Amino acid sequence: MAESIEELVSREYKYGFTTDIETDTIPPGLNEEVVRTISRKKNEPEWLTEWRLKAYRSWLTMTEPHWPNLTYTPVDYQSISYYSAPKQAKTLESLDEVDPKLLETYEKLGISLTEQKRLSGIAVDAVFDSVSVATTFKETLKEKGIIFCSFSEAVREHPELVRQYLGSVVPPTDNFFAALNSAVFSDGSFCYIPKGVRCPMELSTYFRINASNTGQFERTLIVADEGSYVSYLEGCTAPMRDENQLHAAVVELVALEKAEIKYSTVQNWYAGDKEGKGGIFNFVTKRGKCAGAFSKISWTQVETGSAITWKYPSVILQGDDSIGEFYSVAVVNNRQDADTGTKMIHLGRNTRSTIVSKGISAGRGNNTYRGLVNIGRNAHNARNYTQCDSMLIGNRCSANTFPYIEVKNSTSSVEHEASTSKIGEDQIFYCKQRGINTENAISMIINGFAKEVFRNLPMEFAVEAQKLLGISLEGSVG
Amino acid sequence: MIEIKNLHANVNGREILKGIDLTVKAGEVHAIMGPNGSGKSTLAQVLAGHPAYQVTQGSVLLDGKDLLDMEPEERSHAGLFLAFQYPVEIPGVSNSYFLKAGLNEIRKARGEEELDSMQFLKLLKEKMKLVEMEASFANRPVNEGFSGGEKKRNEILQMAVLEPKLAILDETDSGLDIDALKIVAEGVNKLRSPKNAAIVVTHYQRLLNYIVPDFVHVLVNGRIVKSGGKELALELEANGYDTIKEELQQTA
Ligand SMILES: Nc1ncnc2c1ncn2[C@@H]1O[C@H](COP(=O)(O)OP(=O)(O)O)[C@@H](O)[C@H]1O
Ligand SMILES: [Mg+2]
Numbered sequence: 001m002a003e004s005i006e007e008l009v010s011r012e013y014k015y016g017f018t019t020d021i022e023t024d025t026i027p028p029g030l031n032e033e034v035v036r037t038i039s040r041k042k043n044e045p046e047w048l049t050e051w052r053l054k055a056y057r058s059w060l061t062m063t064e065p066h067w068p069n070l071t072y073t074p075v076d077y078q079s080i081s082y083y084s085a086p087k088q089a090k091t092l093e094s095l096d097e098v099d100p101k102l103l104e105t106y107e108k109l110g111i112s113l114t115e116q117k118r119l120s121g122i123a124v125d126a127v128f129d130s131v132s133v134a135t136t137f138k139e140t141l142k143e144k145g146i147i148f149c150s151f152s153e154a155v156r157e158h159p160e161l162v163r164q165y166l167g168s169v170v171p172p173t174d175n176f177f178a179a180l181n182s183a184v185f186s187d188g189s190f191c192y193i194p195k196g197v198r199c200p201m202e203l204s205t206y207f208r209i210n211a212s213n214t215g216q217f218e219r220t221l222i223v224a225d226e227g228s229y230v231s232y233l234e235g236c237t238a239p240m241r242d243e244n245q246l247h248a249a250v251v252e253l254v255a256l257e258k259a260e261i262k263y264s265t266v267q268n269w270y271a272g273d274k275e276g277k278g279g280i281f282n283f284v285t286k287r288g289k290c291a292g293a294f295s296k297i298s299w300t301q302v303e304t305g306s307a308i309t310w311k312y313p314s315v316i317l318q319g320d321d322s323i324g325e326f327y328s329v330a331v332v333n334n335r336q337d338a339d340t341g342t343k344m345i346h347l348g349r350n351t352r353s354t355i356v357s358k359g360i361s362a363g364r365g366n367n368t369y370r371g372l373v374n375i376g377r378n379a380h381n382a383r384n385y386t387q388c389d390s391m392l393i394g395n396r397c398s399a400n401t402f403p404y405i406e407v408k409n410s411t412s413s414v415e416h417e418a419s420t421s422k423i424g425e426d427q428i429f430y431c432k433q434r435g436i437n438t439e440n441a442i443s444m445i446i447n448g449f450a451k452e453v454f455r456n457l458p459m460e461f462a463v464e465a466q467k468l469l470g471i472s473l474e475g476s477v478g
Numbered sequence: 479m480i481e482i483k484n485l486h487a488n489v490n491g492r493e494i495l496k497g498i499d500l501t502v503k504a505g506e507v508h509a510i511m512g513p514n515g516s517g518k519s520t521l522a523q524v525l526a527g528h529p530a531y532q533v534t535q536g537s538v539l540l541d542g543k544d545l546l547d548m549e550p551e552e553r554s555h556a557g558l559f560l561a562f563q564y565p566v567e568i569p570g571v572s573n574s575y576f577l578k579a580g581l582n583e584i585r586k587a588r589g590e591e592e593l594d595s596m597q598f599l600k601l602l603k604e605k606m607k608l609v610e611m612e613a614s615f616a617n618r619p620v621n622e623g624f625s626g627g628e629k630k631r632n633e634i635l636q637m638a639v640l641e642p643k644l645a646i647l648d649e650t651d652s653g654l655d656i657d658a659l660k661i662v663a664e665g666v667n668k669l670r671s672p673k674n675a676a677i678v679v680t681h682y683q684r685l686l687n688y689i690v691p692d693f694v695h696v697l698v699n700g701r702i703v704k705s706g707g708k709e710l711a712l713e714l715e716a717n718g719y720d721t722i723k724e725e726l727q728q729t730a
Contacts, residue, residue: 425529430566432550433526433559434580434636435587444579448570448619 025084030077032056035183038083042152042186045159055172055182062176075246075281082184082217137201147192148203151219154190161192165223169252169289169316177248177310178285181217185250188218193228193259202458204233220251224259226292231262231458249284257292257319264457265301267309286313290322293348298325300456303338312370314343317351317379324353327453331446332365332397341371341402346379346412355386358450361397372404375412382412390420391449393442421449479504479644479675480525480545485536487524494520496700497536502644505672509686509711510679512697513719518679519563521697522648526560527553540644554580555587557643561633561650563679568620573632574602576620577639584640605638609665626653634665645669645676651685663688683715696722 026037035056039049064075141148147158154162172182189205205220224230234251253261267282288297299313315324326342344353359367373384390399405414423445431441447454480502487495494517502508512518524531525538527550538545540556548556568576582592593601602616609631621629630650637645647666651659666676666689678689686694686708694710695702698719703726704710714722 424566426566427568429526429528429550430562430568431576431580433554433562434576434640435551435554435583436576436579437549437551437583440579440583444571444576445568448568451570 025081028079028081030056030080030082030184034082038184038186041083042155044155047163048155051167051172052183052185055179056184058173059176059179059183062179064176077180080246083186140201141199144197144200145194146197146199147190149190151185151188151190151221154221158190158192161223162190162221165221165252165254166219167252169254169287170250170285175285177283178250181219181248181250181285185217185219188220188249189222190220191222191230191232193224193230195225196227197225198228199230202231202233204235216247216249218249220249221254222252222261222263223254224256224261224295226256227258228256229260232264233458234263234265235268247282247284249286251284251286251313253288253297255288255290255292255295255297255322258294259292260296261288262298263288263300263313265299265303266457267301267303281308281310283308283310286311287316287343288314288324289316290319290324290348290351292322293319294321295319296323296325298323298327298456299342300325300327300453301329301340302450302453302457303328303330303340308336309338309340311340312342314345315353316345316347317353317382318347319351320348321350322348323351325456326353326355326357327456328356329358329360329450329453330367330369331360332362332367334363334365336363336365337368338366339368339370341369343372343374344384346373346375346382346384348382349378349380350382351379352383353385355384355388356452357386357388358453359388359390359399359401360393360446360449361390361399362393363397365397366400367398368400368402370402370404372406373414374405375407375409375414377408379409380411382409384412384414386414386416388416388418389449390418391446392420392422479506479541480677481537481539482525483537485521485524485538486534487520488532488534489520489530493534494531494700495524498697498700498702500695500702502675502677504643504675505670506692507666507670507676507678507689509689509691509694509708510677510697510702511681511683511694511711511714514681516697517700518697519648520700522560522563522646522677522679525553525646526550526558551583552587554640554642555584559637559640559642559645561630561637561645561647563648563650563652565621565624565629565633567622567624569622571620572617573620574599574616577602577636580636581639602639605635608638608668609635610661611635627655627658630654630662631658634662637669638665641669643674645674646679647676648679649681650678651680651682659685660688683711686711698723698726 026034032053035052036049039052138148147154149157167182170178172179191203193199222230222232253263255261286299288299290297297315299315301313303309303311309330313326315326317324324344326344328340330338330340332338341357342355344355346353353373355371357369357371359369361367367390369388371386373386375382375384386403388401388403390401392399399420401418403416403418405416407414423442427445428438428441431444432438436444482498482500485495485498486493498521500508510518510521520531524533525545527548533546540553540558543556545553578593578595578598581598585592603613606613606616611631615632621632624632630653633650645666650662654662663685666678670676678685678691680686691708691711694706694708696704696710696714704722
């Protein structure tokens, strides 16, 4: 690997610092008044306040799901603060007005919000705790008619679009965490690509949880109008804290006719320490709808962080000839638990989906793939191909695969392949004989194992992801 | 170069090597022959440091340094190379990436500059030509889907790139047709120099027509029971191991 051995071994979670900044945080607890307060703080229109309240009321009737193959200490929803924002003077006119401390934080994370400093063509929306602090390259995008801004701004500036699509893919009543998010979501990113436009740069949101005892409930909505294309990246980190923090986001994607959305995530929330203390609980609902014919949505995710992950990026293949893809690498080490997978819901004719899941378990980690392929009555000629590979490092970790398949149309075909392998002593020895030490050997073997997924990541992200894998597995072999 | 004294080694609690003495000097090629299961591969693996084998007695010095005290990769950095009898597959990792990583680690350990991608590819191309390997193999995953013969040739390619001081070839000839055998032998012969040495483990005399050894040792049941010049190999070919075994029984 490009990385030196020393670097690799000595690296701890390097994003674990906190930023000392004045915040506007509401007291812990959740009730209708809190929901109203959030909405008021954001100057939202009444329809949105009502939308939130409706979600809150249905959340009250729901119970937390316990079916994922996870164990964790129950979340006390009354002890969390549902809104925390860095205090800053009014609405920002330009990046120059952003608190330098915040800019510094993002610099430290390797994300420069100062446009002239950014070499690569990536526009970034930075979300700090509950609010979006800066969006770069707005003007460049505007020329093409692309809207890329914080969710709050979208509510203000483009209420008709938000109202049309918000909750259209993930209804507020969808599940426990989605309902909670719908009630209290604070900010997130909004993106609209107009008809026939190919977005000239990668769009990216960088999520950062800073404040303690707060949950992060961001909401992302991406709408790709007919014949458009967008590639979207999402990155996340959090400070190291001893208590668990809740992250319950909702991401909705809508692809109209012949549109394509490529959504990539490198998730590196703090995972807790070796004994499993602290870390982020990551309960996220991500779903895309191929609403139009010949549309395409692909999810690519590299999941290395979080104490607990509960996440199933899914695609509803409604338009005829639409395509859904899911490429995932999930790594668990120490005491991490991940229950992740996808749902491919085939409704239209000739719809196709591909699922490639690579689970890597080390330490006492527990990695579960849970996937559903559903072929509806009218999905003539639908095709799915699923490949689930698990790799185990050491003897104390585990991997499970739960592929659910429901087929209601006999002209469709569903193909499933699965494998479990162990990094063999012989593979490591072979590398060592050729001069490569154990850490680098494992990193190499793992990256080889996950290659099919990395291939789908934008270049810069792929490099980052490969490094991450090495770090997450640090110390996993004795 | 390498000095092996009274080497005993176990696998799963069973003693396989029962006191090996062998000294190889720079510039020499030694052949080790012997029936199946006599411990030839075990010797090779023990020298390379495979963790499944426990050394219970004896010592090994490589250039005067305690080899048994080194990690496998340190042995590699010190110039020891093993061409595996059963090369290992590493899915998803390209041959050239793998080899470049190894070479640069070795160069670093030797205090040499690491090669960049361009320099490495140039070197790799040359060496691939040497072992008559098609260019496409550089981008294929390490040994995955290679035929038996291709795997062996790949071992020789790695040897040619890494330029070890001491190469141990474990039955690199088995499964090779005569043309491939010649290529492998040529690869070894090109590496031969007054500064290097090789231990060639083989089952058949055939390979030794092309790699002419300075010494031949016969390993039976974990011990070297007979040593001699290259003519010993011909003798074995003519009479088989049984005669040696009988001789042994008579003297016992
Ligand atoms: N990893 C191992 N586990 C168990 N037994 C082994 C292992 N390696 C070698 N052996 C045993 O040691 C003996 C010698 O094997 P080996 O060194 O491979 O012989 P050769 O290479 O001369 O054919 C055989 O009986 C073999 O079964
Ligand atoms: Mg053998």
